[in-house]
Amino acid sequence: MSAGTAGAASPAARPEKLVVVGAGSWGTTFAKVLADSARERGVPAPEIVVWARRPEIAESITRDHRNEDYLPEIELPRCLTATTDLAAAVTGAGLVVLAIPAQEVRGHLPAIRAHLDPAAVVLSLVKGLERGTDARMSELCAEELDLPAARFAVVSGPNLALEIARGEPTATVVASTDPAAAEWIATRTAGPYFRPYTNTDVTGVEICGVVKNVIALAVGICDGLGFGDNSKASVITRGLAETTRLAESLGGQAGTLAGLAGLGDLVATCASPLSRNRTAGRYLGQGLSVAEATARLKQTAEGMKSVSAVVDLARRHGVEMPISEAMNAVIAGTLDVDTLSGLLLSRDLKSEGRT
């Protein structure tokens, strides 16, 4: 057994029940992906349970097959049920999917640990770092759940929830240090509109998902300031370069950054009006304060919450991240967006090849 698969549980021992912790737009959509995958494969519908914080959302998913708050236009598969009882949801599940904001994850892990099946895989959809510790979700789960790396996985890619909920085709990356765990998840998510590629670079995939939200803020600010596509393409490209530097310094692989979780997600998020992070940036560029932008958005924009942890992590590893530094200063209120145009791409002149 390689170091990466130490602690792996036999897939045969893994229960078929699947639980998604979080009934926001991506959690609810991901539950639909799991249900549609089972239908496509012609297997009996597994038990798929969504844990919702609010009873009215749980009731609406189970009774009306809708999530009025987050996906009002989407009819959900009838096999999905929802509950506010986290213990009951997690008990007997072979897959526990985390789909709540990064800052809320640690608080829920003790309750999950108390009921986690010994063969279960924990899958993070979360694209944020914990502030204060700079921890990735893989690190949080290892610490709080005493989870071997082989029972952790992350899904990340160009995955705007509403497009997927509508059944528009997309691809993604499912990464685990245990290839068998990644394949087990890929089988249960692959379907008519969702194409997962497996990968073992958990760190690279996690860093891609986190930092692209910060870069999307910068692209949104360009929008809000009225800059055109040259500016945005420059920020996206240099954003990918600084993401690559951070990922590599933590052990991630450059190939991951060039793939769906890196370039793919950056392009989708920075181009899409559906992106909350890009939208938050646009509000800031138009002159709204951070508090006003947050209030108008109503949903999670992980980039605004995680940027200080990204910058802290980069500084600790001696990695230069000028765009993230600028975003951190904007969110902290120490840099005015009007002064950004000179700053975003303002490092010493040098060859492009030197990242």
Ligand SMILES: NC(=O)C1=CN([C@@H]2O[C@H](COP(=O)(O)OP(=O)(O)OC[C@H]3O[C@@H](n4cnc5c(N)ncnc54)[C@H](O)[C@@H]3O)[C@@H](O)[C@H]2O)C=CC1
């Ligand atoms: N929406 C999208 O298109 C995608 C989102 N993601 C990531 O998935 C994660 C979840 O995002 P969304 O579902 O989009 O967010 P959302 O804003 O739509 O929903 C967040 C969910 O977390 C719940 N929540 C908020 N505070 C909580 C707390 N203190 N305790 C428990 N639950 C709490 C909310 O009630 C809601 O159900 C984020 O890390 C996001 O970056 C990743 C890929 C796509």
Ligand SMILES: O=C(CO)COP(=O)(O)O
């Ligand atoms: O991660 C996403 C798409 O892959 C969603 O981005 P936003 O959180 O900015 O909406």
